[in-house]
Amino acid sequence: GESVGLHLPTLSVQEGDNSIINCAYSNSASDYFIWYKQESGKGPQFIIDIRSNMDKRQGQRVTVLLNKTVKHLSLQIAATQPGDSAVYFCAERNAGGTSYGKLTFGQGTILTVHP
Amino acid sequence: DGGITQSPKYLFRKEGQNVTLSCEQNLNHDAMYWYRQDPGQGLRLIYYSQIVNDFQKGDIAEGYSVSREKKESFPLTVTSAQKNPTAFYLCASRRDSITPVGNQPQHFGDGTRLSIL
Numbered sequence: 001g002e003s004v005g006l007h008l009p010t011l012s013v014q015e016g017d018n019s020i021i022n023c024a025y026s027n028s029a030s031d032y033f034i035w036y037k038q039e040s041g042k043g044p045q046f047i048i049d050i051r052s053n054m055d056k057r058q059g060q061r062v063t064v065l066l067n068k069t070v071k072h073l074s075l076q077i078a079a080t081q082p083g084d085s086a087v088y089f090c091a092e093r094n095a096g097g098t099s100y101g102k103l104t105f106g107q108g109t110i111l112t113v114h115p
Numbered sequence: 116d117g118g119i120t121q122s123p124k125y126l127f128r129k130e131g132q133n134v135t136l137s138c139e140q141n142l143n144h145d146a147m148y149w150y151r152q153d154p155g156q157g158l159r160l161i162y163y164s165q166i167v168n169d170f171q172k173g174d175i176a177e178g179y180s181v182s183r184e185k186k187e188s189f190p191l192t193v194t195s196a197q198k199n200p201t202a203f204y205l206c207a208s209r210r211d212s213i214t215p216v217g218n219q220p221q222h223f224g225d226g227t228r229l230s231i232l
Contacts, residue, residue, distance in 0.1 A: 008155050034220045043119075043205050043223030044158075089157060104172075105157035109193060 008087065010110045019077040021109045024092035028071060030092035034103070035064060038087045047075070047088075061070045077111075085113045117222035118142065121206050126229045128193065128200060136191045136227045138206035146209040147189035148221060151175060151202045158205060164189055193229060203228050 007024045013019050025033070031052045036044035050057045050073075051108040057064050063076040073090050087110050119140045128134045138147065146165050150158040160173030164183040178197025183189055187207075193200045207221040 036223075041226075041228075043121075043207075043225045046220045046222060049220050102160065102163070103158075105159075107155070107157040 005089050007075065008108050010112065012112045012114065013080050015080065015082060015113055015115050017080055019075075019080045019084070019111060019113075021075045021077075021088050021111065022075065023073040023075075023106050023109075025071050025073055025090065025092045025106070027092060028068070030094065030104075032093040033064070033066060033073050034091045034093075035062075035073075036089045036091065037084075038089065038108070040086075044089060078112075080113050082113045082115055085111055087111075119206060119222060121204075121224035121227050123169070124225070125228060126227055127232050128229060129232050133194050134190055134229065136193070136204055136206075136229070138189045138191065138224060140187055140189075140206075140208045140224075142208055142210070142222065143186070144208035144210050144222075145186070146221075147183065148207040148209070149173075149179075149181065149189070149191045150205045152206065152226075153202050154203055161191065161204075190210055201230050202227045 011019060034049040035047040038044045048059045048062050048064050050066050055066050061078045065074045077084055087108040089108045090106045090110050094102045122137045124144045126134055149161040151156050151161055157201040159175050159178050161169055161175055162173050162181040164170035167183055167186050170181050170183050178194055180192045204227045209221045210219050
């Protein structure tokens with residue numbers, strides 16, 4: 001999951017295992033959620049998104065689950081590969097007011113995949 | 116290729132100097148954003164622009180300025196008033212700033228790393 005401060009949560013897995021990265025979001029009124037992957041020295045890359053009227057969405061090798069009751073988001077990566085090693089961020093979108101479209105980012109989780 | 120181009124990749128600033136970071140997109144996106152990323156932390160919003168000739172302060176706008184004279188360009192100036200400018204700066208864009216529905220994630224450039232000499 002996410003945490004405060006400079007110590008990012010870490011997840012280490014073996015190649016071929018499934019990975020689950022968790023995120024607790026803050027605003028019960030957020031209506032849209034995104035997962036990003038960031039490799040060292042690069043910008044975040046869009047992975048998958050989900051709207052608040054859904055609780056599950058699948059992509060290629062990835063699944064996002066949304067539990068609005070406990071304000072929890074997770075990213076599941078199937079058959080994790082060494083190329084999946086990166087920092088993963090969740091982001092939630094402000095649903096109203098003049099700040100529409102503004103994203104609030106979590107602090108990230110470091111995923112390390114061992115061959 | 117369509118995308119977001121940030122330049123330069125590395126930038127050094129002297130004390131008392133203003134520096135400008137470039138962000139150009141050819142995605143025809145309406146909205147553009149500037150974020151700051153510090154080690155081990157998430158992204159914090161500096162400024163954003165939903166349309167040409169309009170922009171709003173984000174959460175940490177002090178010491179920064181922007182302009183949006185063209186749809187494809189959103190330069191960020193780090194002024195001498197920003198006392199802790201060392202960070203990784205990320206520019207993003209989004210297709211439509213108005214429509215509330217649909218899948219419209221922000222897309223990012225590859226960042227500019229700013230350091231103090």
